Amino acid sequence: MGALAAAIQRFNPVANSRRFGPIGLECSLEELHMVQMATDGVGSIHVNAWASVPFEVPREELLASPKRMRELVQRALDANRFQGRLVVSVLPSSGTRIQSLNYQVREGQPESKAILDLLADRLDGELSDYVIDYIPVRTKTRTEDRMAIVAIARQETVIAYLETLRKSGLVAGSLEIGPAAIRRLISAIGSKDTSENVLAINFGRQSSYLSVISGSRLIFDQQVRFGENELLEVIASTLDMSVDAVHELVSKASFDPGAISSREPASGLDIDASETLLEIVKPLVVRLAEEINRALIFTTSQTRGQTVSHIYLLGSIARWRGMDYLLNSVIKLPVETIPNPLQTFHREGAPDKNSSEQAKPELALATGLALRGMLDHV
Numbered sequence: 001m002g003a004l005a006a007a008i009q010r011f012n013p014v015a016n017s018r019r020f021g022p023i024g025l026e027c028s029l030e031e032l033h034m035v036q037m038a039t040d041g042v043g044s045i046h047v048n049a050w051a052s053v054p055f056e057v058p059r060e061e062l063l064a065s066p067k068r069m070r071e072l073v074q075r076a077l078d079a080n081r082f083q084g085r086l087v088v089s090v091l092p093s094s095g096t097r098i099q100s101l102n103y104q105v106r107e108g109q110p111e112s113k114a115i116l117d118l119l120a121d122r123l124d125g126e127l128s129d130y131v132i133d134y135i136p137v138r139t140k141t142r143t144e145d146r147m148a149i150v151a152i153a154r155q156e157t158v159i160a161y162l163e164t165l166r167k168s169g170l171v172a173g174s175l176e177i178g179p180a181a182i183r184r185l186i187s188a189i190g191s192k193d194t195s196e197n198v199l200a201i202n203f204g205r206q207s208s209y210l211s212v213i214s215g216s217r218l219i220f221d222q223q224v225r226f227g228e229n230e231l232l233e234v235i236a237s238t239l240d241m242s243v244d245a246v247h248e249l250v251s252k253a254s255f256d257p258g259a260i261s262s263r264e265p266a267s268g269l270d271i272d273a274s275e276t277l278l279e280i281v282k283p284l285v286v287r288l289a290e291e292i293n294r295a296l297i298f299t300t301s302q303t304r305g306q307t308v309s310h311i312y313l314l315g316s317i318a319r320w321r322g323m324d325y326l327l328n329s330v331i332k333l334p335v336e337t338i339p340n341p342l343q344t345f346h347r348e349g350a351p352d353k354n355s356s357e358q359a360k361p362e363l364a365l366a367t368g369l370a371l372r373g374m375l376d377h378v
Helices: 003-009 059-063 066-078 111-120 155-167 178-189 228-239 243-252 257-262 271-302 323-331 361-370
Strands: 019-027 031-039 045-054 086-089 097-103 130-138 146-154 171-175 197-203 208-214 217-224 308-315 335-337
Touching: 019 059, 019 361, 031 066, 031 361, 045 066, 045 361, 059 066, 059 155, 066 155, 086 155, 086 361, 097 111, 097 217, 111 130, 111 146, 130 155, 130 178, 130 217, 146 155, 155 171, 178 197, 178 208, 178 217, 178 361, 197 271, 208 271, 217 271, 228 243, 228 271, 243 271, 271 308, 271 323, 308 323, 308 361, 323 335
Parallel strands: 019 086, 086 171, 197 308, 308 335
Antiparallel strands: 019 031, 031 045, 097 146, 130 146, 197 208, 208 217
């Protein structure tokens, strides 16, 4: 049993009996991701089922078509042994806005009211037009500044998404904020006995999120303007190529010089092309490192000098080979693509279909959603 799996075995589920958790469901830009956990007779948590089904049409078109969405969900359910139809999900990124909010709580004032009072002056229309959720990030004394991660979505957007799930034959148990699911997963794969600080970088197409988790507590979360689309467009402009051609080129390349030199010519990798891509991308990664350094400084100030021990990469750019090496060379901290979130919960002796050896880092969010209610500490 690996170190991560051993760490998982030390967690105590909420109930010490066999049961199935909710299905964690994420509609990413290109695929439907679904993950479900279960506990065995002695309370250990393992993967019960998972599926990733690619979209045949753009996400917006899919969500606007109940028939197509239902067919896609059914294909995912048929792909593995999911139990029940209860899901925990997140709104697609296009339908929600996530931001950090600094606020103060007056004596006798509920925390939620303090947040809503601030948002009332910052949103167009009435508060009743929106669905608002938040995660406390920094809470000290009643008089000091606090921080929360706030998710804001139009009420009609939330209702439409819930209706899409319902018409797909699913039961929406809850909607979550993405950083909450990432926090739960990072906390689960770490050591229960330590409160090390971990930075998770969740790469998106337009922007990315930096989240610092200390033990089971989220202490920092910030959106940064750094995404896969920008990198592809800069490479395409520099090389005078189409974005689609660059996307294919990147999938064959590596941003780790050691990996480039060790690759066999038969792999089809052009070493010169990889080195050129590295030169183009590195200045953009240096810009990201500046944002990371701000997060590191903030973390140190909030944890009595305890710095971030390592960095996990999630999402789209985490699939780029060697990106962990490149970021490590710039930021000088241990960097790795997040350990396969499903192998972490792999049950010894399970069928190959559930071993998830080919699972991708973008399954991390769905896995974090699937863990809701399965652990007693997050």
